Structure formats: structure tokens, C-alpha cells
Amino acid sequence: MNVTEDDVCTRKCLIYPFLMRGGKPMPLLACTMAIMFCTFNGYLQSRYLSHWAVYADDWVTDPRFLIGFGLWLTGMLINIHSDHILRNLRKPGDTGYKIPRGGLFEYVTAANYFGEIIEWCGYALASWSVQGAAFAFFTFCFLSGRAKEHHQWYLQKFEEYPKFRKILIPFLF
Template sequence: MVASEELFHSLAKGLIAWSAFLFASLLFTEAKYGRYAEKSFYVMNGKLGWFIQELPALAVPVLLLCFTECHRILYTCNRALLTLYIIHYVHRILIYPFYLKGKPLPLYMVVLAFMFCLFNGYLQCGYLLYSAEFKEEWITCPQFIIGLVLFISGLGINIHSDHILRNLRRPGETGYKIPKGGMFDYISGANFFGEILEWWGFAIACNSLPALAFAISTSCNLGPRAVHHHRWYKKKFEGYPLCRTAIIPFLF
């Protein structure tokens, strides 16, 4: 399979343009899932829905590796970056959904997320497998190491924040509580912050337009949701900590 760098750059630019539109839309309305979900006949089980919508992100690199000639996988740095991507989605697809206690997902949200993961899975993994060509010494460069540290830190924050959210309520309890501990002591969207940090670390380590487009997309999607969560918490809980910001500690 032949895929040029120009193709991946064109796809990345398209993703950035879509992200700008999405960001503008989400500033004025909440994505209709979770606590903002509206009643609909077209819903599916939350665990199954999450598994299905994220599955292409992991299936795409597996299929590419199995059924195409991916010469770039011979490069150490390409393998390392692809491994980071796969680690994230192994957790998001094979572990995270089975701990969910949330509401059913609207079917249209599952379809849209499925399409995004299919597109972005090809953009990120296709670029690493067909186009990107890193020199062997890149893996020891400060930029790669900084990106790696940010990615691992973001992954840890994301997993720890999800753990806090899962354990807010005791068995039999309902309703919402104020999350405490970890990055939640500083921001309302700690889980979102962790994922955003992950993909900016990935973008820094990759030093590529496709990875940058993914980081921008993640920020444009999760950033507004964190802002809406912050406003919701302040409105619902009279004693909500004033020192917390929405998504960037001490700033915003």
C-alpha cells in the first residue's frame, strides 16, 4: 500500500478544520451524553457503545500491520510511537468500558465517534507505518523524551482521575458528588486534562502535522466539556471549591 506524506497532511488539515468547527459548536451547547444526555429511543448500553465506538482506533493498526506492507515499522522510533498509541487504546477499549457505570449512549454519538476513530486511526497509524521516517537518534532527542514524559504523565492522570470518578458513590448510592483527590483538587476536568496532555505529548514526540491535528482535536472536544462540567459543578454545589479552575490549573 502506498500513501504519500501529502495525503496524510491533507487529512490532518481537514481534521484541524473540523476541530475548529466542533470547538465553536461546543462552546454554546453541551455534547448530549453523560449528565447532559437527553431522552431518546435510540440509545444503547453504555459499556457496549463505548467499546464499539472506540474499537476502530485499535482495529485499524492491527489490520494495517497484518494485511499491508508497513516498511516504516522497521524504524525504532516509529515502533515506539505506535506502541504509545496502542497502549492508550488498549486501555480505552479493553479495560475502561467494563468499569463504566454511566448512562446509555445515544446511538448517533456512537456512530459519530466510530467514524472519527476510524478516520483518526488511519491518520495516526497510517502516517507512522507508511510515511514517517525518523532517524535512529530521534528516540534520544530531548523533544522525543519530553513528549514521552508528557504522554505517560497524561495517561497516569487520566486513569487515576477515572478511578476517582468511578468510586465517588458507594454501592446503592445515586446522584452526583464533588470529586476530590489527584488533579481534581486543582481542576474540574482532571480526566479530560489527562487525555489532552497525553496527545500533546504524543504530538511533541512525533513532531508531525497528523499528531498535532489529533492533539488539537482532543483539546477542542474535551476542553469545552471541562468548562461545562465546571459551570455545572459550581451551579449544583454551593460549597464547590473556589480554588478550582476548569481545565488548566490556576489559569482557566
């Protein structure tokens, strides 16, 4: 299970910032804090799974694990696809803001956050741990606030921003 934590940390902290085109540089402090947080969270999740978690030998065939893994994989694919759309909004040398189009961005402002929340909910279900559930919950709390801010910004910045788009969860919120 700690492979999922490593994947998220590697993708979000080490790969994604270098793939961004144009835009503003990421402050070193923010980057350092993100790496420290992902490392600490990865350590805590991995420590629990490797030292205290007890799973039956057939856990990988348990419906909780299978559904959780499916959710995690779906969330990861949504997240990667959404990040790809965001990265390609700007052409080389372009610095203007644009409205994301395609994928789940047709339904929500923060498709990338939605994917990340789905990832962590899947992880929580597959690991069947309080630690995983707590991280999924706090990820939702944090990212839903950021998604709401992004949504309001888009509505103010672009008159043509689709009014039917929800903030974070398709058709609901």
C-alpha cells in the same frame, strides 16, 4: 508510536465504560461513534507513522522524543488516576452526583481531560508530526469546551463546590 493510539482507544472505548458504577447507560450510537472515531484516527496516525514518517536511527534519544514520551506517560497516568477517582465516586447502587476529590481534581474540574490533553501533546512532540499536533490542538479545543460546561454544571449543582478550582489547567484556566 501507534501503541499509544491503541492504548487510548482501548482504554476509553472498550474498558472504561464497563468499569463505571451506577449512572446512566451509554447510548449505543455514542459508543459506536467513539469506536469509529478512535479507529479512524488510529488508522490515520498509524498510517502516517508507518508509511511516510522518516526518523533518524537515534530519534528515540532526541530530546523532542524523550520529552514527548515523558509528557505522554505523565498525561496517561493523570488520565488513569482521574478516571479511577471518577469511577469510585459512586458506591454500588448509588446514583447521586458527587464532587470529585483527590489528585488533580483538587485543582481543576476536568482532571481527566487535562491528562488526555497532556497525553496528546506528548504524542505530538514525540512524533514530531503535523498530524499529531493537529490532533492535540483539536483535542484541546473539544475538551476545553466540555470542561467549561462541566465546571458550570458543578457550580450550579453544588453550593459547596470549591470556588478556587479552575476549569482545565491548574492555576490558569
